[in-house]
Amino acid sequence: MMDLTDLPGAVEASQRRRPPRRGRTVLVLTVALAVAVLGAVLAWSTLGPVVARLTASDDYDGTGTGTVDVRIVQGDTGRAIGERLQEADVVKSAAAFVRAAAEEPRSSGIQPGTYRLRHQMSAASAVALLLDPGSRQTTRLTVPEGLTVAQVLDVVSKQTPIPREELEAALQDPALGLPPAANGQAEGFLFPSTYEVEPDSTGLEVLQKMVQQSTAVLAQLQVPPERVREVVIRASLVEKEARSPEDMARVATVLENRLARGMRLELDSTVNYASGGEKITTTQEQRDSDSPYNTYKITGLPAGPIANPGEAALRAVLQPEPGPWLFFVTVNPDTGETRFTDSYDEHLRNVEEFRRWLRAQES
Structure with a gap:
């Protein structure tokens, strides 16, 4: 067979049929690069935010x-x-x-x-x-022992932004949470302590804390439910009549001894509560008043607590100091010195010493 490649015409025909390989390769590479770039752009638009979130810090810088x-x-x-x-x-x-x-x-x-x-x-x-x-924006509210409900409201309204009117309304709110022994009255059940009051606290929330604390302390002291009212009443008397825990335990004994003998308690603190007085003594007119709180005229405990007692007074009632005492008088209110006796004559001498203190204050 003849070798056609030796013929000039055949060679030219063969060359005309061959495609230009270099140009085609460049085109393919260009298209492939464009596709790759487009893919990268699309991928980054999807994955970029994810990567950014994974690599970004989860903490701010500075002090804000x-x-x-x-x-x-x-x-x-x-x-x-x-x-x-x-x-x-x-x-x-x-x-x-x-x-x-x-x-x-x-x-x-x-x-x-x-x-x-x-x-x-x-x-x-x-x-x-x-x-x-x-x-901290929290207000520290300190309620001392021995205050009446009215005095507690005064303290709260002065130490916090809560208006007194709001506090008075809270006393009537069933949500206050008074125990059954309170008979619907907060007197004796607003526990004296220090409380944290938040800027947005309501009057109801503040008084609720005091009632809850009272309930908690009574439970901690294991006061039986049937004795709660009696114990709180006695503790309120002890709180108003004595200063130190030692004297509280003795005053609690005097109350116990006099009640056991059917004697009137004859406490100026209960008369002052009934009359709204604030002096350490009372007048004959006040002592003659008809009031369920006037222990010069009634026998037994007053109708209810006369103040909000603290834990020391409650403990004194539950654990009075054994003794024969039937009388007591604070002979020096400046120092709190209090005399206890079971002799009426000795008690009169102690009362006269107290009167000398009174006269010294007037001179």
Whole structure:
């Protein structure tokens, strides 16, 4: 057979049928590159935000701006606090707060209360402010022992922003939670103590805390429900008549001894409660008044508590000091010196010493 490649015409025909390979390769590469770039763009538009979230810090930088109040409640864990702060945009994430708190040994001492913090703080800065007493917006309300309900309301309205009218309305609210022994009256059941009052606390919430504390202390002292009213009444008398725990235990004994003998208690404190008086003595007119609280005229305990007793007075009633005493008088109100006796004649001499103290005050 003849070798056609030797013919010039055949060679030219063969060359015309061959495609230009270099141009086609460049085109393929260009298309492939365009597809790859487009794929990368599409992939990054989808995965970019995910990558950014995975690589971004979950904590803010710096000490933040503005102010925001956040309330930490009793029983909040570190995670719960972190979630409250994250919700208020104080910290960027609860996880960052938990880590920062774990690195600060004092963080276990964060107390319940309302704190003034800042927006978008670093977690470490938030922990530092929660440990700063100056950040707490909580008011410390101190209610002394022996105050009447009216006096307690005065103290609360002076130490907090809560109006007295709101407190008076709260006394009538069934949600106050008075025990059955209170007979619907708060007197004797607003426990004297120090309370934390949040900026948004209502009058009802504040008085509820006092009633709840009273109930808790009575339960702790194991006062039977059927004795609660009697014990609180006696403790209120002890609270008003004595200063020291030792004298309280003796006054409780005097009350017990006189009641056991059918003697009138004859206490000026109950007469003052009935008349609204505030002096340490009473007048004959006051002692002649017809009142269920006038222990110069009635036999037995007054109709109800005359003040809000503290724990020491309650303990004194439950554990009175054994003794024969039937009379007592504070001979020196400045020092609180009180004399106890079972002799009426000796009691009269003690009363005369008290009168000398009174005259000295007038001169």
